[in-house]
Amino acid sequence: xxxxxxxxxxxxxxxxxxxxxxxxxxxxxxxxxxxxxxxxxxxxxxxxxxxxxxxxxxxxxxxxxxxxxxxxxxxxxxxxxxxxxxxxxxxxxxxxxxxxxxxxxxxxxxxxxxxxxxxxxxxxxxxxxxxxxxxxxxxxxxxxxxxxxxxxxxxxxxxxxxxxxxxxxxxxxxxxxxxxxxxxxxxxxxxxxxxxxxxxxxxxxxxxxxxxxxxxxxxxxxxxxxxxxxxxxxxxxxxxxxxxxxxxxxxxxxxxxxxxxxxxxxxxxxxxxxxxxxxxxxxxxxxxxxxxxxxxxxxxxxxxxxxxxxxxxxxxxxxxxxxxxxxxxxxxxxxxxxxxxxxxxxxxxxxxxxxxxxxxxxxxxxxxxxxxxxxxxxxxxxxxxxxxxxxxxxxxxxxxxxxxxxxxxxxxxxxxxxxxxxxxxxxxxxxxxxxxxxxxxxxxxxxxxxxxxxxxxxxxxxxxxxxxxxxxxxxxxxxxxxxx
Ligand code: NAD
Numbered sequence: 001x002x003x004x005x006x007x008x009x010x011x012x013x014x015x016x017x018x019x020x021x022x023x024x025x026x027x028x029x030x031x032x033x034x035x036x037x038x039x040x041x042x043x044x045x046x047x048x049x050x051x052x053x054x055x056x057x058x059x060x061x062x063x064x065x066x067x068x069x070x071x072x073x074x075x076x077x078x079x080x081x082x083x084x085x086x087x088x089x090x091x092x093x094x095x096x097x098x099x100x101x102x103x104x105x106x107x108x109x110x111x112x113x114x115x116x117x118x119x120x121x122x123x124x125x126x127x128x129x130x131x132x133x134x135x136x137x138x139x140x141x142x143x144x145x146x147x148x149x150x151x152x153x154x155x156x157x158x159x160x161x162x163x164x165x166x167x168x169x170x171x172x173x174x175x176x177x178x179x180x181x182x183x184x185x186x187x188x189x190x191x192x193x194x195x196x197x198x199x200x201x202x203x204x205x206x207x208x209x210x211x212x213x214x215x216x217x218x219x220x221x222x223x224x225x226x227x228x229x230x231x232x233x234x235x236x237x238x239x240x241x242x243x244x245x246x247x248x249x250x251x252x253x254x255x256x257x258x259x260x261x262x263x264x265x266x267x268x269x270x271x272x273x274x275x276x277x278x279x280x281x282x283x284x285x286x287x288x289x290x291x292x293x294x295x296x297x298x299x300x301x302x303x304x305x306x307x308x309x310x311x312x313x314x315x316x317x318x319x320x321x322x323x324x325x326x327x328x329x330x331x332x333x334x335x336x337x338x339x340x341x342x343x344x345x346x347x348x349x350x351x352x353x354x355x356x357x358x359x360x361x362x363x364x365x366x367x368x369x370x371x372x373x374x375x376x377x378x379x380x381x382x383x384x385x386x387x388x389x390x391x392x393x394x395x396x397x398x399x400x401x402x403x404x405x406x407x408x409x410x411x412x413x414x415x416x417x418x419x420x421x422x423x424x425x426x427x428x429x430x431x432x433x434x435x436x437x438x439x440x441x442x443x444x445x446x447x448x449x450x451x452x453x454x455x456x457x458x459x460x461x462x463x464x465x466x467x468x469x470x471x472x473x474x475x476x477x478x479x480x481x482x483x484x
Contacts, residue, residue, distance in 0.1 A: 003290050004033045008061045012043040012071030015276035015330075016265025020071045022278035029338040030304070032289060037061045042266075044074030044223035046081050046132040053084035062092065068259040069288055071281060072266040088259055089123055094252035096151070097231065098287070099263065101218070101238040101248060105347065107309045108318055110243040114219035116349075120161060121231025122154040123252060128228045135464045136383040139388055139431035146182040146227065151189040153363050157253070158225035159197045160361040164290070164354050169222040170194070171202040173210040173230055181479060182190070186227055207234075214238050242317055244278060246317050249284030251291070258360065260284040274329035277444060279305065279317040286351070293358035294410065304340040304353030308333070310347055311340070349374050362368075375444050377406070377437030377469035381461045381477075385430040395419035397459060398434055403451040405438045405476045410481055416481035428450045435481070437469065 009024070011017040027034060039058040046053045053073060062068055068088070075081055088094065098120050105113030131143040162170050172190040174183035187204060193264040194202040194378070205213065207230045213220065214237050226234065239245045248263040262280025270276055282305060289298035309318075312325030313336040319327045328336065387393035391411055398408045411419035412435075413428040436452055438444065449466070456463055470477045 002039070004035040005067070005294070006065045007067040007069055007292070008058075008060075008065045009036045009038050010068070010070045010073075011038070011372040012266060013042045013044075013074035014072065014268040014271040016042070016071030016073065016197060016266055018272070018330045019262070019273060019276050019278035019281045020029070020069075021283045023069075023332050026278075026282060026301060026304075026332075026341075027289075027297070030297050030301045030341050032092040032294055032301075036304070037065055041070070041084060043076055045238070046076050052088040059091065059277060064261075066257045067288060067292055068257065068444045069281075070259055070261045070262060072262060073265045080427055085259075089252055091126065092254050092257040094257065095122065095124050095153055095252040096251075097123045098161065098251040098253060099239065099248065100250075100283070100287075101242045101244050103242045104247065104309055105243075105304070106323055107312075107314065107320075108243040108247060108321070110241070112218045112241055114239075115242040117214075117218060117238060118161070118165070118167065118223050118225060119231060119235040120154065120158040120225045121235060121281060122150065122226070122228045123229070126165060127415045128226035131260075135381065136218055136430045137304050137385070137399055138429045144179070144182055146185055148185060148368070149187065151186045152193065152365050153354055153385050155186075155190050155193050155225055156363045156365075157361060158223055159193060159200060161330045162223045162361070163197070164357045164361060166352060166354060167200075167223050169196075171203040171205055171210070171221055171224045172182045172483050173205050173207045173226040173234070175207050175230070175232065177206055181477070183227065189208040190225070194370050204235060210234070211237060211390065215241055218242060218368050226339065235341070245373075247279040247283060249280055249282070249287055249446075251287045253361070254293070255363065258287040260291070274331060276330050277317050278330055279315075280365055291360050293360075295353035295355050295357070298353050299351050300341055301337070303344045304337050304342070306345035306348045306350070307340045307343045308336045310345050311336070314395070321329060371472040371475075374448075374471045375468055376441050376471050377409075377435065377444055378449050379467040379469060380434045380436060380453070380456060381466070382432045382434055382451050382456075383430055384432050384466050389430070390426045391418035391422050391428065391432075392420075394432055394434075395460075398456070398461070400459060401436075401452055401455040403436075403448040403455065406436050406452050407438070408443055409435045409437050410484065411435070415482050417481040422483075431464075433481075435469070 011020045039061050041054050103110045103113050103115040122125045127144050129145050134140045159428045176183035176187045261274045264280050265344045286298045286302045314324040403465045
C-alpha cells in the first residue's frame with residue numbers, strides 16, 4: 001500500500017502554473033510523500049458559467065483528500081462571479097485563517113527585522129455573515145454575530161497551534177471596552193481557555209492599540225487570535241510592515257478540510273515569463289506539510305529556502321544590488337532551493353517543527369451548560385420622521401401603549417438616550433430604539449409583546465423590528481443605552 005498522502009492541487013491562473021510547478025519540484029526533491037489529484041479552478045471555470053469558479057468534481061476531490069494546495073486565480077472582471085475562497089471557506093467550514101508574518105531581513109526590506117508573528121483569524125462569523133438590512137431612509141444595519149462555540153473553536157485552535165509550532169505567547173485582540181457582550185464573549189472565552197495552557201504566556205489588547213503596536217513594534221507579538229474583521233485588517237497590516245506580502249503563505253483550516261496558498265494574487269502582468277517568485281506558495285506548502293504530519297520535510301524545505309535567500313539567489317521582485325548575488329527566474333530559484341536541501345540558514349533562525357505531532361490540530365469543544373433564559377422586555381425599533389424629530393413627541397405618544405405594565409422606559413437614537421430627559425443638542429436620525437419593560441423588570445410574556453406591537457401599530461407607528469431583552473441566570477443580557 002502506498003504511504004503517500006493524496007492532496008488536491010490546483011495550478012490556478014496567471015503565474016499559478018509556474019509557481020506550482022516550482023513548488024511541487026521542491027517538495028518532491030525533499031522527499032515529501034505526496035500524490036496529487038489535480039483539479040481545474042479559476043478563470044476558465046468561471047467563463048464556463050460556473051459562478052463559484054470550481055466544478056462539482058473539484059468539491060468531491062476536496063471531500064476525499066481534505067487537503068488543498070492552491071495557486072492564485074484570476075477573478076474575471078464584472079458581476080456574477082463569487083469569490084472561490086469564500087465559497088471554499090463557507091462550504092467546508094474553514095473556520096481558521098492562519099497567516100504567518102515574518103521578516104526576512106536584509107533580503108526583504110523591512111523596518112522591523114525581528115518580526116515573526118502568526119495571525120489566527122476567525123473566518124466564519126462576525127460582520128462577515130453578511131446579514132444586512134436597510135431599515136429607514138437614513139439607516140442601514142449589518143449584524144455582528146459572535147457565537148460561543150465559534151469563539152471557543154478559534155481560540156483553542158490558536159493555543160494548539162502555539163503548542164504545535166513551539167510558540168510562546170498568544171495575544172487576543174478585541175474591542176470589548178465598547179462591544180461588551182459580543183467582543184466580551186470572545187475575550188472571556190480566551191481567558192477561560194488560557195487556563196488550560198499554563199506554559200503559554202497570554203495577553204489581551206484592545207484592537208486599536210493592538211493594530212498600532214503591530215505597525216510600530218511588531219516584534220513584541222508571537223501568535224495573535226482575533227475576530228474576523230479585525231483579523232482581516234491586521235493580517236494585511238502585519239504582512240505589509242514585515243514585507244512578507246510577496247513571500248507569505250496562508251492556510252484556511254477547518255475540522256475536516258484545509259486549504260494552503262500564497263497571500264499574493266495571480267500577477268497576470270508577469271505570467272508566463274518565468275519571473276514569478278514561488279516563495280509564497282512554497283511557504284503555504286510548508287504549512288501544509290506540517291498539517292499533514294510531514295514536519296521533517298517541512299523543516300528541510302523551509303531551511304533550504306531560507307539558505308537560498310541568505311545566499312542571495314533572488315527572483316526579480318526581491319533582487320537588491322549589494323545584497324543579492326544572482327537574479328534568477330522561477331524554475332532556477334526552485335533548483336537553487338533543491339540544491340540546498342539538507343542545509344540550514346546561518347543568519348536567520350532555522351525552522352523547527354514538533355516531530356511528535358503527526359495529526360492535524362483537532363479541536364474538542366467543552367460541553368455546553370445551559371443558562372436559564374428569561375424574557376424581561378423588548379426593544380422596538382421605529383422609523384419616524386415627524387414633528388422635527390422631537391424625541392418628546394415620539395416618547396409621549398408611545399407612552400400610551402401599555403400591555404399589562406409593559407410600558408416605554410426610554411428611547412435611544414443611534415444608541416444615545418434621547419427620552420426621557422435627552423439633551424437637545426443630540427443629533428437624531430429617523431431610526432428610534434424604544435425600550436419597553438415593566439417598572440420592576442419582571443417577566444414578560446410573548447402574548448404581552450404581541451399586544452404591545454398591536455397597540456404600537458394602532459398608534460400608526462412604522463416599526464422596523466423588535467429585539468427581545470433577556471436575562472440569562474439572572475444576568476442582564478443586553479447593553480444599556482449610552483447615557484442611561
Ligand atoms: P497580485 O498579488 O496578483 O499582484 C500585485 C503585484 O505584485 C503585481 O505587480 C505582481 O506582478 C506582483 N506579484 C504578485 N505575486 C508575485 C510573485 N509571486 N512574484 C513576483 N511578483 C509578484 O494582485 P492583483 O494584481 O491585485 O490581482 C491579480 C489577480 O489576482 C486578480 O484577478 C485578483 O482577483 C487575483 N487574486 C487572487 C488571489 C487568490 O487566488 N488567493 C488573491 C489576491 C488576488
